Amino acid sequence: MYLPLKEMIITRRTIQPHDVEMEILFCGICHSDLHQIKNDFGGTQFPIVPGHEIVGRVSAIGNHVSKFKVGDLAAVGCIVDSCGHCEYCQEGIEQFCDEGATYSFNSIDKVSGGYTFGGFSKMYVCNEKYVLKMPQFDDLAAAAPLLCAGITVYSPLKHWQAGPGKKVGVIGIGGLGHIAIKIAKALGAYVVVFTTSPEKVEDAKRLGADEAVLSKDTEQMKQYNRQLHFIIDTVSAKHDVNSYLNLLRHDGALVLVGLPPQQLEVGAFNIVQGRRSFAGSNIGGIAETQEMLDFCAQQNITAEIEKINIQDINSAFERLEKNDVKYRFVIDMSSLKSYDRF
Ligand code: NAP
Ligand code: ZN
Numbered sequence: 001m002y003l004p005l006k007e008m009i010i011t012r013r014t015i016q017p018h019d020v021e022m023e024i025l026f027c028g029i030c031h032s033d034l035h036q037i038k039n040d041f042g043g044t045q046f047p048i049v050p051g052h053e054i055v056g057r058v059s060a061i062g063n064h065v066s067k068f069k070v071g072d073l074a075a076v077g078c079i080v081d082s083c084g085h086c087e088y089c090q091e092g093i094e095q096f097c098d099e100g101a102t103y104s105f106n107s108i109d110k111v112s113g114g115y116t117f118g119g120f121s122k123m124y125v126c127n128e129k130y131v132l133k134m135p136q137f138d139d140l141a142a143a144a145p146l147l148c149a150g151i152t153v154y155s156p157l158k159h160w161q162a163g164p165g166k167k168v169g170v171i172g173i174g175g176l177g178h179i180a181i182k183i184a185k186a187l188g189a190y191v192v193v194f195t196t197s198p199e200k201v202e203d204a205k206r207l208g209a210d211e212a213v214l215s216k217d218t219e220q221m222k223q224y225n226r227q228l229h230f231i232i233d234t235v236s237a238k239h240d241v242n243s244y245l246n247l248l249r250h251d252g253a254l255v256l257v258g259l260p261p262q263q264l265e266v267g268a269f270n271i272v273q274g275r276r277s278f279a280g281s282n283i284g285g286i287a288e289t290q291e292m293l294d295f296c297a298q299q300n301i302t303a304e305i306e307k308i309n310i311q312d313i314n315s316a317f318e319r320l321e322k323n324d325v326k327y328r329f330v331i332d333m334s335s336l337k338s339y340d341r342f
Contacts, residue, residue, distance in 0.1 A: 028053030051119030135297035155284035309335035
């Protein structure tokens with residue numbers, strides 16, 4: 001249960017010397033936005049403005065900005081600040097910053113002292129270091145989900161070396177899962193997807209999967225025992241990971257990117273047998289996000305989207321909660337203009 005979203009007036013911080021202000025054109029709706037408005041993890045600060053798959057056009061820049069000029073296409077994902085000097089920031093994995101990364105919404109903004117507000121809004125302002133350059137995409141709206149869903153699956157696929165000769169499993173065909181299929185295929189892996197939704201079995205093949213399995217079918221599941229090198233688990237709710245750990249080859253890894261609010265149980269024998277790993281991964285750093293955007297533009301990878309107006313936000317969240325979206329909602333922010341008092 002959560003309160004419906006409604007319009008409100010927010011102010012962005014004054015543009016700092018290294019800040020970029022952008023007019024938001026499109027913003028994706030990620031299941032993490034839904035978790036946050038439901039306060040699934042505790043700690044949500046209300047009022048909240050969700051949205052962290054942000055694509056826009058630069059509308060103003062601070063005096064010292066060198067990476068962008070007014071009129072450039074630009075994008076913001078999950079991270080909008082970090083300490084910059086800890087070993088993780090130095091390594092370009094700002095998502096693990098020692099002082100805690102500042103997220104694009106529901107985080108304390110170190111400059112203003114207030115909470116960050118996300119991309120379901122007209123404008124965004126943050127330091128140019130955390131703003132991505134948007135390569136050429138045929139459909140800019142469909143590229144917005146790459147800013148979270150794209151990097152969240154790209155980073156572990158690269159880290160665990162998905163590629164030719166590797167059999168990769170994808171659990172859950174939602175926003176993250178459907179992009180994982182496309183990126184894993186583009187990296188050269190053989191892709192097997194596992195879905196709870198019968199109607200997605202055929203669709204998975206259209207999205208590029210080599211094989212699609214209805215996970216409720218235990219007989220079919222058994223055929224994949226000890227077959228997969230790597231599995232990426234994008235499921236947003238509590239589920240049995242042990243039945244998937246059994247599908248890993250020796251030294252294989254099941255990597256959780258989904259964030260079920262409840263604890264998951266892992267059986268000792270499911271990982272001890274075969275020296276398997278049960279791992280996790282959190283979005284990706286800024287440099288890797290840029291690499292992913294460039295890779296997706298070159299490979300012509302975007303999300304399958306349903307574009308909505310901001311006025312439809314509450315029904316979109318209801319449908320996302322019911323697993324009724326193929327495969328990502330993206331808000332056309334020009335619809336915000338109809339609120340003439342903003
Ligand atoms: P989504 O579009 O709702 O997709 C989740 C998919 O999981 C669904 O399409 C469904 O796939 C499957 N699923 C849902 N409920 C299930 C259940 N009870 N049992 C089994 N399968 C179920 O969500 P998303 O935006 O892709 O996000 C997925 C998760 O990743 C969320 O928890 C989100 O918060 C998290 N996330 C994590 C990171 C990170 O950095 N780690 C970043 C972004 C998002 P089928 O219909 O195919 O079964
Ligand atoms: Zn997200």
